Amino acid sequence: MTIQAHQTVNISLAERSYLIHIGGELIGNPEIFAGLPNGSTAVIVSNTTVAPLYAEKLKVALAGKYSKVLAMELPDGESYKHWETLNLIFDVLLQNTCDRKTVLFALGGGVVGDMTGFAAASYMRGVPFVQVPTTLLAQVDSSVGGKTGINHPLGKNMVGAFYQPQMVVCDLDALKSLPSREVSAGLAEVIKYGPIADMEFLSWIESHMESLVRLDTQALAHAVKRSCELKAWVVGQDERESGLRAILNFGHTFGHAIEAGLGYGEWLHGEAVGCGMVMAAHLSQRLGLVDIAFVERLTRIIASAGLPICGPSLDASDNAGRYLELMRHDKKSEAGEIRFVLIDGPGRAVMRAAPDALVREVIDVCCA
Amino acid sequence: MTIQAHQTVNISLAERSYLIHIGGELIGNPEIFAGLPNGSTAVIVSNTTVAPLYAEKLKVALAGKYSKVLAMELPDGESYKHWETLNLIFDVLLQNTCDRKTVLFALGGGVVGDMTGFAAASYMRGVPFVQVPTTLLAQVDSSVGGKTGINHPLGKNMVGAFYQPQMVVCDLDALKSLPSREVSAGLAEVIKYGPIADMEFLSWIESHMESLVRLDTQALAHAVKRSCELKAWVVGQDERESGLRAILNFGHTFGHAIEAGLGYGEWLHGEAVGCGMVMAAHLSQRLGLVDIAFVERLTRIIASAGLPICGPSLDASDNAGRYLELMRHDKKSEAGEIRFVLIDGPGRAVMRAAPDALVREVIDVCCA
Numbered sequence: 001m002t003i004q005a006h007q008t009v010n011i012s013l014a015e016r017s018y019l020i021h022i023g024g025e026l027i028g029n030p031e032i033f034a035g036l037p038n039g040s041t042a043v044i045v046s047n048t049t050v051a052p053l054y055a056e057k058l059k060v061a062l063a064g065k066y067s068k069v070l071a072m073e074l075p076d077g078e079s080y081k082h083w084e085t086l087n088l089i090f091d092v093l094l095q096n097t098c099d100r101k102t103v104l105f106a107l108g109g110g111v112v113g114d115m116t117g118f119a120a121a122s123y124m125r126g127v128p129f130v131q132v133p134t135t136l137l138a139q140v141d142s143s144v145g146g147k148t149g150i151n152h153p154l155g156k157n158m159v160g161a162f163y164q165p166q167m168v169v170c171d172l173d174a175l176k177s178l179p180s181r182e183v184s185a186g187l188a189e190v191i192k193y194g195p196i197a198d199m200e201f202l203s204w205i206e207s208h209m210e211s212l213v214r215l216d217t218q219a220l221a222h223a224v225k226r227s228c229e230l231k232a233w234v235v236g237q238d239e240r241e242s243g244l245r246a247i248l249n250f251g252h253t254f255g256h257a258i259e260a261g262l263g264y265g266e267w268l269h270g271e272a273v274g275c276g277m278v279m280a281a282h283l284s285q286r287l288g289l290v291d292i293a294f295v296e297r298l299t300r301i302i303a304s305a306g307l308p309i310c311g312p313s314l315d316a317s318d319n320a321g322r323y324l325e326l327m328r329h330d331k332k333s334e335a336g337e338i339r340f341v342l343i344d345g346p347g348r349a350v351m352r353a354a355p356d357a358l359v360r361e362v363i364d365v366c367c368a
Numbered sequence: 369m370t371i372q373a374h375q376t377v378n379i380s381l382a383e384r385s386y387l388i389h390i391g392g393e394l395i396g397n398p399e400i401f402a403g404l405p406n407g408s409t410a411v412i413v414s415n416t417t418v419a420p421l422y423a424e425k426l427k428v429a430l431a432g433k434y435s436k437v438l439a440m441e442l443p444d445g446e447s448y449k450h451w452e453t454l455n456l457i458f459d460v461l462l463q464n465t466c467d468r469k470t471v472l473f474a475l476g477g478g479v480v481g482d483m484t485g486f487a488a489a490s491y492m493r494g495v496p497f498v499q500v501p502t503t504l505l506a507q508v509d510s511s512v513g514g515k516t517g518i519n520h521p522l523g524k525n526m527v528g529a530f531y532q533p534q535m536v537v538c539d540l541d542a543l544k545s546l547p548s549r550e551v552s553a554g555l556a557e558v559i560k561y562g563p564i565a566d567m568e569f570l571s572w573i574e575s576h577m578e579s580l581v582r583l584d585t586q587a588l589a590h591a592v593k594r595s596c597e598l599k600a601w602v603v604g605q606d607e608r609e610s611g612l613r614a615i616l617n618f619g620h621t622f623g624h625a626i627e628a629g630l631g632y633g634e635w636l637h638g639e640a641v642g643c644g645m646v647m648a649a650h651l652s653q654r655l656g657l658v659d660i661a662f663v664e665r666l667t668r669i670i671a672s673a674g675l676p677i678c679g680p681s682l683d684a685s686d687n688a689g690r691y692l693e694l695m696r697h698d699k700k701s702e703a704g705e706i707r708f709v710l711i712d713g714p715g716r717a718v719m720r721a722a723p724d725a726l727v728r729e730v731i732d733v734c735c736a
Contacts, residue, residue: 083455091522097704123527124528159490160490160493241493282432319377330665331492
């Protein structure tokens with residue numbers, strides 16, 4: 001078997017640098033995995049939806065390199081992203097006497113990637129792992145950059161680690177099996193890179209939305225590659241989110257409130273982020289940072305991806321108050337003050353606080 | 369209040385470097401903590417035994433620096449070093465809306481330090497923490513070097529992180545409240561540094577054992593300082609245990625089998641390590657690395673610290689087999705082969721495998 005023409009993006013983090021491979025027919029290709037660290041055992045961690053589609057193919061591709069290749073399935077969904085599920089991974093690793101050179105493979109979407117990554121960060125205080133994202137959202141965002149973790153009843157991703165994979169393998173063919181709702185959710189994170197860092201890319205997205213929604217391979221290849229390049233550029237400057245990296249959370253502060261308020265899994269993460277970007281754009285406009293034409297353009301692009309642009313009601317008596325309460329629990333909050341990622345002119349993001357009254361106005365306007 | 373004369377040892381790890389403070393009356397002294405990172409909230413994590421003795425004193429010392437100082441108590445004992453207890457820490461942090469600048473203080477022995485350290489490593493993917501060890505074992509070993517973690521039913525410290533504290537505060541006065549069994553357990557880790565790295569220190573320990581056992585402050589100050597210096601020297605060269613650092617586990621492979629075989633908490637960690645060093649010394653002798661006089665001398669020193677030198681029976685029908693089975697789960701094992709830390713001549717350690725038959729002989733000789 002030969003490697004099909006495919007593209008790579010380098011994440012440059014000194015001795016923790018790694019490559020993202022982007023292309024078709026990658027999961028089943030042994031040559032892609034040839035450069036990984038040696039070890040006796042590989043463990044593929046997937047979920048009940050993805051494993052039946054791709055686990056066997058990956059297992060075969062790894063069989064030449066690792067003398068033992070195990071595969072395990074987690075239950076599927078954001079609502080399982082917690083301690084109990086994480087412990088299922090540790091149980092399998094220990095029952096099989098997996099040592100420090102065991103390599104974990106996260107085969108699935110963001111939930112599988114975040115949990116497998118945190119398991120790899122923590123098992124024996126760290127074993128190598130590889131991201132094999134099978135959703136658009138995971139390919140353009142969550143599998144790149146080393147954020148791993150699990151949810152807590154009081155907040156999303158509250159427990160985790162910064163821990164970089166050895167490699168990310170984005171097989172574009174895997175996207176063909178995605179439900180359209182998940183394609184839209186992934187497009188939210190693609191769109192995100194435009195307003196915060198690259199207005200030219202936003203224009204490209206705007207004019208190729210129709211191709212992206214119908215999963216045209218060439219359009220997808222460009223969207224995934226440019227998203228990864230922009231993420232690599234940001235993460236390379238600020239691996240542990242002490243500053244710049246936080247701009248990647250554009251739309252996420254409002255979005256997390258939606259996810260937490262409705263219960264994780266009710267809206268997809270990307271749906272919440274899409275709607276959260278509309279809210280954050282409105283807040284930027286009310287603070288005088290961008291004009292209303294920019295907000296309307298971004299809202300149109302988000303809607304054209306099939307994403308919600310109206311926030312849900314989280315509390316019939318004081319909806320805005322509930323949003324504010326949930327956002328104060330966000331990781332970017334400091335001493336109870338919410339730090340928003342806002343658009344400081346097209347293509348440029350800024351972190352700042354905002355008066356509660358203004359935030360309330362935005363929530364009232366953006367919620368049906 | 370002025371700082372009493374006290375000593376410091378530097379752990380040199382580039383931007384993760386920090387100081388160990390060693391001396392009397394340190395816990396209640398605000399000046400010791402003055403250089404820590406700023407933040408609005410400090411959280412003291414202790415246990416039901418230690419908190420009543422020192423939590424209030426530490427709380428007062430921190431009150432000038434942090435506007436909110438919370439204190440929480442975990443249940444006391446190795447048997448609680450698991451997910452459920454760790455989650456108690458996350459619950460408190462989230463219920464109090466603790467942000468990324470919250471500083472955790474581990475006030476207690478190794479269990480409190482390991483769990484608080486892992487909580488700090490994982491909460492919001494990392495917040496600063498300080499070790500305030502109150503047992504001899506924690507002062508000379510577990511609080512220094514950044515190993516954090518929890519146990520799994522199938523193995524000790526199987527889940528955790530390498531995560532360095534901002535500072536370690538070894539208050540020698542805290543040792544006065546220790547039960548003598550815990551003093552002996554701590555001395556096991558002090559003795560350890562001799563055979564692996566510093567025979568002159570071993571001779572000093574040998575001639576000062578009587579003073580150490582009765583907690584003479586001057587003797588303790590030297591024992592803690594020299595132990596920390598030796599650990600600093602090793603950890604500074606190999607933070608993440610890719611090589612040299614493993615020598616600090618002298619006696620631990622056999623010791624972990626004892627702890628796991630009896631159930632964690634039955635023997636103290638230091639007791640298991642003391643007995644494990646006797647076994648590892650015998651194995652070194654049978655491999656021709658040291659002579660029997662060395663083994664007998666080390667055994668005498670271990671016994672004089674009040675530590676067990678005879679291993680427990682873990683299985684009436686095949687005791688050695690049970691030890692071997694448990695040791696294959698050790699983190700240092702590779703592809704099922706047990707890697708022992710052995711003495712390769714006095715003052716020098718080496719990692720190597722050994723034939724099962726020889727290990728069985730040693731276990732038979734060392735178990736009553």
